[in-house]
Amino acid sequence: MMRSTETAEANAARARWMGVLARATRDELESAWSTLAERPSYDMLRRPETGLVMVRGRAGGTGNPFNLGEMTVTRCAVRLPDGTTGTSYAAGRDQRKAELAAVFDALMQTGERMRIESGVITPIARRQQTDRDLKSRKAAATKVEFFTMVRGDNPK
Amino acid sequence: MYVAVKGGERAILNSHELIAETRRGDTSVPEVSTRQISEQLGLAVDRVMAEGSIYDRDLAALAVKQAQGDLVEAIFLLRAYRTTLPRLAVSEPVDTAQMLVRRRVSAAYKDIPGGQVLGPTYDYTHRLLDFALAAEEGVGEPEAPVGEAPLDAGMPHVADILDYEGLIEPEIPDEDASEPFDLTREPMSFPADRDQRLQNLARGDEGFVLALGYSTQRGFGGTHPFAGEIRMGEVSVEIVPEELGFAIDIGDVVVSECHMINQFEGSAERPPQFTRGYGLSFGHNERKVMAMALVDRALRAREFGEAAVYPAQDEEFVLYHADNVEAAGFVSHLKLPHYVDFQAELGLIRKLRREFEERQQKDAAE
Structure with a gap:
């Protein structure tokens, strides 16, 4: 029981950084890679491969699933010399980005984790959150502020 | 020969x-x-x-x-x-309630949790040609105002408000439902369930779906709708890769969504309730999803025991003609050489003409 909770937590943590890596730009990953103090060698378990994911929606937003349409996705799997494997799935067709994302996923499962988290994952995640906030705040600026017109009580 | x-x-x-x-x-x-x-x-x-x-x-x-x-x-x-790409996975259904909303309006309720958010829309422009866009120096770098705070994270659907009161038909997944129909792998089949119809409409020609939706408003299959909610923004796409066994995000897609609220259904056993029409599409395609929601409701005629007498209610008519790649292909094939077929037709009409003239001459002689 204890073990399955630990696994679930480990998976959730890994899912979080994999999501950050999937949404990173190639430039971000490339520059993080080039500034790494020690760049490990790695083998390709699965060379970068581009394919499709069928995206599903739900009828009425909450009902039975249906197939909405496909999107492009690129995946990759690598193995570090110590045997740790890293995997990536990222929207789009950028194979180099998928490769780097897989390498960082592998490194995040090694003793390098703290360093990669603070040096790579956190800054990219912060940039992504800033972008989301800015989009949302621009939308928020178009929010309608209704006021009720009551005779003799118009807003000043 | x-x-x-x-x-x-x-x-x-x-x-x-x-x-x-x-x-x-x-x-x-x-x-x-x-x-x-x-x-x-x-x-x-x-x-x-x-x-x-x-x-x-x-x-x-x-x-x-x-x-x-x-x-x-x-x-x-x-x-x-x-057709050149393999399919690597199927996503979990996207959760539009968790959308990063860029636009969200309701024509049914004025005050909705999260508010009416106009977003980037042409709705309130004057539709006058803007010659500034044609100016030599261009438009520069327009910057939109930035609100003080982001919108509420996770905006509930307007339909949930009605659902809470039981005034609209519930929309909950059927646990026993089979895998959703996939038009990219199976040929069309009838009677079509809603999953097949929604996939067909989502990739259907906007003009065709728009005209059909319009026809229902003009009385060819009345749906009496209210735009319960229209929203557009980013949703995250999640897959569960076999080798991992847990869900990961692969990125975000922009989608548009429309909930139409339509007039009542009810029976001796069921109280009167609003019914739903739904539209969902990749990208910012508001006209498309509104029309789709109208046609989705019209196509549910069978489900509600309504007589399907108008084109928008006829699923074979709608589904067989919505795809513009198929439609354009079949219309365009008429451009291909039909020289031999046409020679045969020419031969036939000459023979018919000869027979007709012979008959006339014979009648005149008598």
Whole structure:
């Protein structure tokens, strides 16, 4: 029981950084890679491969699933010399980005984790959150502020 | 007798060269880049992604450029490209309640949790040509105002409000439902369930779906709708790769969604309730999802025991004709050489004419 909770937590943590890596730009990953103090060698378990994911929606937003349409996705799997494997799935067709994302996923499962988290994952995640906030705040600026017109009580 | 027709090769090759030159246009004008198309003709790209049924802005922009802006041709190009790619996974259903909302309006309620958010819309523009856009110096770098705080994270659907009171038919997944129908792998089949119909409409031709939706408003299958909610923004796409066994995000897609609230159904056992029509599409395609929601409701006639007497309620009519790649293909095939068929028709009509004239001469003689 204890073990399955630990696994679930480990998976959730890994899912979080994999999501950050999937949404990173190639430039971000490339520059993080080039500034790494020690760049490990790695083998390709699965060379970068581009394919499709069928995206599903739900009828009425909450009902039975249906197939909405496909999107492009690129995946990759690598193995570090110590045997740790890293995997990536990222929207789009950028194979180099998928490769780097897989390498960082592998490194995040090694003793390098703290360093990669603070040096790579956190800054990219912060940039992504800033972008989301800015989009949302621009939308928020178009929010309608209704006021009720009551005779003799118009807003000043 | 079979007559081989040759001699078209040179003409075809030269026509390829001519289309390349025509597409490029006046070479004293700078060539447009796919990046410019993706950024500055974004709604054309959105339509091509929705009906081409592949979410990939770069590919769709390339298709728009290659097709010289002919969107139906661009959609065809994207569909053809699709066949070159393997399918790696199927996503979990996207959760539109968790959307990063860029636009969200309701015509049914004024005050809704999260508010009425107009977002980037042409609705309140004057529809007067803006010659500033044609000015030599361009538009510069317009900057939109930034609100003090982001919108509420996770905006509930307006339909949930009615659902809470039990005033609208519930929309909950059927645990026993089989895998959703997939038009890219199975041929159309009838009677069609809602999953097949929604997939067909989501990739269906906007013009066709719009006209059908319009027909229901004009009395050809009345649906008496209210736009309960229209929203547009980013949703994350989640898959569960087999080798991992847990869900991961692969990125975000922009989708548009429309909930139409329609007039009541009820029976001796069931209290009267509003009914739903639903539209969902890749990209910013508001007109499309509104029309889709109207047609979705019209196509549910059988489910509600309504007589399906109008075109928009006839699922075979709608589903068989909604796809513009198929439609354009069949109409366009008439351009292909039909020389032999036509010779046969010519022979037949000459014979009929001869017989007719002979009959007339005979009648005149008598």
